[in-house]
Amino acid sequence: MIIELDNKNFKNAIKNGIKVVEFYMPECPYCIRQNEVLNDLGNIWLGQVSSKNSQDLIKEFDILTFPTFIIFNNGVEFTRFSGFRSKGELLDKLLKYIPS
Numbered sequence: 001m002i003i004e005l006d007n008k009n010f011k012n013a014i015k016n017g018i019k020v021v022e023f024y025m026p027e028c029p030y031c032i033r034q035n036e037v038l039n040d041l042g043n044i045w046l047g048q049v050s051s052k053n054s055q056d057l058i059k060e061f062d063i064l065t066f067p068t069f070i071i072f073n074n075g076v077e078f079t080r081f082s083g084f085r086s087k088g089e090l091l092d093k094l095l096k097y098i099p100s
Helices: 012-014 029-038 055-060 089-095
Strands: 002-005 018-024 046-050 070-074 076-081
Touching: 012 046, 029 070, 029 089, 046 076, 055 070
Parallel strands: 002 046, 018 046
Antiparallel strands: 018 070, 070 076
């Protein structure tokens, strides 16, 4: 389940529980490929922040490369990683932090 996040809904969306947020640039080839993988993940809650629509959030979280994933725990950054990930790599990474 992919949720588009922006300055208006970001804080409320990440404030409770473990949340995974991808910061992406719409024209980035790696982000386009990553989006295909994300659409295949099924029921994992995933927020997406576009560099075009949410420059304030990109700056606030000091995002320098795309895609960058940040995992939040009750609104606080827990860990982050950058770069394209295959479905298997992404699931392995996420399952370490998301309770089943």
